[in-house]
Amino acid sequence: MSNNAMTGAEILIKALTDQGVDTIFGYPGGAVLPIYDALFKQNSIRHILVRQEGGAVHAAEGYARSTGKPGVVLVTSGPGATNAVTGLTDALMDSIPIVCLTGQVATHMIGNDAFQECDTTGITRPCTKHNYLVRDAADLARVVHEGFYVATNGRPGPVVIDIPKDIQINTADYTPPEKVRHRTYRPRVKGDLEKIREAVEMIANAERPVFYTGGGIINAGPKASALLTQFVRMTGYPITNTLMGLGGYPASDRQYLGMLGMHGSYEANWAMHDCDVMICIGARFDDRVTGRLDAFSPKSKKIHIDIDPSSINKNVRVDLPIIGDAAHILEDMIRIWKAGARQVDPARIEPWWRQIDIWRARNSFAYEQTDKLIKPQRAIEALYDKIKDRDPYITTEVGQHQMWAAQLFKFESPNRWMTSGGLGTMGYGLPAAMGAQIAHPDKLVVDIAGEASIMMNIQEMSTLAQYKLPVKIFILNNQWMGMVRQWQELMHGKRYSESYVESLPDFVKLAESFGAVGLKAETPDEMDSLIDEMIAVDRPVIADVRVDPAENVYPMVPSGAAHNEMILGNEAGAESPQATDQGLALV
């Protein structure tokens, strides 16, 4: 060992700094005290103290999703690590790059059921992209550099690095990032050119094409969104985005059909069903998109572009898979398209657009206009109208409010929309907004919430207060777990078992107790002024917007139905396919 030997904790801080980390979300405890001591002695990394470790991981997700950089979490052993599990699973499902550092009892204590010991690598193995237990301080720097490489390359995901307390104290030499090259992990970035040519050929000759793009576009960086927009406009074809893909293509564009899936637009789902060529980029044919698999888009040839080979043919068999990074492949596609001087004959796809316009005319997101009650959709639209010019960052919790936000809030750029898509984690929105606000201190960050979800991580109000984060929490308060109530209404004979949220707090007083501003609206007029007031305040706000408790999210593809069999609301000329018996077993 040379004279430059550092303690494990110092090595860790240096490695994080060399990885460009400026912010860590964490919570101290016995097994990470040496790391917190090292943090105390430096100034390059800012530590954000959350109020529960689950909040730290979601905050790191919000930070990552809104910046494109990996989010970093630091928690202690045992309960610190187990509290992080939900967030890790959430990040795995939504492909968010996270590096989560967990303390562990000293190596000689491992396996002895020591105080605050748990098998962190065992528990987190299925909910991380990869995890490590560091057994030697000399390995620590290499493992951290590898961890960042794994979290951010290929399909991004969470990585856990479990660091026993003695490793944090022991001394070793530092290994700089340049000296670390991963032994095995080299995800493919460039697509197979032959296949890309074939895809361009299929796309050029399509008569009823549709682009179906997802979170992979966001993960491939803003360049991928720009290339996607360029390519889609060159073709003149329609495009739909998944929940995770919103903002990947400008939502106000005429070629945009809105979100697809269980609560997607009528035109998006029908276009997916009736298309002859489907161009899927960075999406994964999940059950919320496909509906009943054997009825999914029966007439189409499917092109699937994804960086993860295991996404290919997982649920839906595709005709032309291309493995690689979305931005690289789109770049090649555009180049090949231009080289062939291809032009889409407008007459060829005109009948397809005419059909799409007929579907569009159903206006499937329509809702009853009334000035008595606040319609939740109206609340989202009013919010959108008042803040759209401020380039806002929007997070959500999970449930009806999330779907209305996804349907009605129009995202023009990537990295502005943060939601828990795959795992559907209630309680995600507030900490995620916190992370986004830390990353973008001068931007408007709004958590569109429900009154049930917000209670799941309400303790993070205290974090907002400590760091003076002016996050706006816009609660669509219907006093129900709205999506649970909706399913019980439609599928369980209106037996509303345990879905009414009793004994809610007074959100105005709750906000005030945390040093935030509390606002409340019960009529549409009050709501408009509430939004103005909320934006004007440079402090955290909880806005309690009392909305129509009976409103449902439409369209809805009931479970077990095909993706073109949608229940529509009254305003869109109600259609009501029923959930099937098999569908009842689905979530």
Place this chain on the structure above:
Amino acid sequence: MQDTIERHTISAVVDNESGVLARVIGLFSGRGYNIDSLTVSEVDRDNGISRINIVTTGTPMIIEQIKAQLDRLVPVHRVADLTVQGPHIERELALLKVRNSGEKRVEALRIADIFRARAVDATDRSFVFEITGSASKIDAFADLMRPLGLVDMSRTGVAAISRGPDEI
């Protein structure tokens, strides 16, 4: 949809690091894949490389998924589907303990001879036989030994390698 169930022998070259076997097993149990047989052992000590051989069953779509999911694990270098790649050799070793007397002892030795099994332990009322071969050969041998007093059996699981000069 093709629903035919196929049996495939898949080999994976992996880093010999702690937890790698748990990752593979967790992948199979977490995603509901079948494991008929699984063996793992270090094959290159200098480079810390192990080889895992898995015999699994599933529809063609599931088999494709299994390979893609295995390949996605960070410590996995390569995944090869020996069943698809062409001719390959599968071998398993088993130790069988037979407890008997009189005519049954003679019969056990006679059958062992036919199967080229070796007696590696003997007492006045038992034998331990060692047999190598395909899994089905070992099944057949065990079936014949059962009425002759088979009381205990230990099998290694399948080791597999492709025929011809190419490495995995």
